[in-house]
Amino acid sequence: MIIKERETSLSLNQLEALERRLVNTHPNYTLIKERLGSELAGRKGELALNYPLSFCTNEQLIFYDLRLWDGTHYFQNDALILTREWILLIEAKYMAGTLYYDDKQLIRDDHQGFDNPIHQVNRHKNQLQKWLHLHSFPSPSIYCLVTNSHPLCVIRSNTQEDDIVIRTYDLPVKINKLDTLQFPTSLSTTELQEISTALLKFHHPLSYNYLKTIDVQPSDVKTGIYCSSCSYAPLQRHHGTWYCPKCRRSDKQAHIEALKDYRLIFGDEITNEKAKKFLRLDSSSVTKRILQALSLEQQGKNKGRKYYLKTLI
Numbered sequence: 001m002i003i004k005e006r007e008t009s010l011s012l013n014q015l016e017a018l019e020r021r022l023v024n025t026h027p028n029y030t031l032i033k034e035r036l037g038s039e040l041a042g043r044k045g046e047l048a049l050n051y052p053l054s055f056c057t058n059e060q061l062i063f064y065d066l067r068l069w070d071g072t073h074y075f076q077n078d079a080l081i082l083t084r085e086w087i088l089l090i091e092a093k094y095m096a097g098t099l100y101y102d103d104k105q106l107i108r109d110d111h112q113g114f115d116n117p118i119h120q121v122n123r124h125k126n127q128l129q130k131w132l133h134l135h136s137f138p139s140p141s142i143y144c145l146v147t148n149s150h151p152l153c154v155i156r157s158n159t160q161e162d163d164i165v166i167r168t169y170d171l172p173v174k175i176n177k178l179d180t181l182q183f184p185t186s187l188s189t190t191e192l193q194e195i196s197t198a199l200l201k202f203h204h205p206l207s208y209n210y211l212k213t214i215d216v217q218p219s220d221v222k223t224g225i226y227c228s229s230c231s232y233a234p235l236q237r238h239h240g241t242w243y244c245p246k247c248r249r250s251d252k253q254a255h256i257e258a259l260k261d262y263r264l265i266f267g268d269e270i271t272n273e274k275a276k277k278f279l280r281l282d283s284s285s286v287t288k289r290i291l292q293a294l295s296l297e298q299q300g301k302n303k304g305r306k307y308y309l310k311t312l313i
């Protein structure tokens, strides 16, 4: 049973908006493309857990993306499964190629080296034990797994801990095996409930803000509305709707996605003048009508009026 759903990632949404909008001459453009590639792969690995974990029973409580404080450091798991007898921590990967796990690192057949996710998930296990101790909870047996969902991955290893690394589709088998083991201690129903509540209560979401690290000037950003069908930009305003001259599709609400991009790149606040420029409109009164129709929070009057985009979902 899912107790905590996955978080939407601000950093991933920002990177996607920056990739769409930032001029490719910006000094950080390549870096943004690389970061986006790695965040998307991470997200793919996490999403691949949905199907195998849908086989979990109602007694197996699933928490996605928990981020906890162990007293000295934060640690974040892709998935944690809590039961009365055991806890399972899962680190989800989406990596192609032949992957060699050894005691030091993870090496791919293109000779690229990576931090060993086995060490990472084992560290999270110790940190979870510290967290349980910090909150005076008993600790059930804690197990760790690293899953890889890429269809073109081959797992090789010469480490004692190679049973920690599995293909994602093998998760239900691994979880069923845990349920057949005998455990010295088991949590009472009350303890299980208390730990479950505390995991939610002490979760500290990470909202990494790329804008604080990347200097983006308004002149670095492409303006205009993108077509949701063919990605052409800029759409044209025709008789109260947005028209795509390439695929000829009309969309009355196309400005919403553009304003979401604006928010991810420049922050919550926008004025009529800035919106007019970003949406490539000629008229301040049309811009005003569009902004007013979104029922945004507002402050100030006339030219100084500010609209807040945070309610755009």
Ligand SMILES: [Zn+2]
Residues within 6 Å of the ligand: 227, 228, 229, 230, 231, 232, 244, 245, 246, 247, 248, 249
């Ligand atoms: Zn189009």
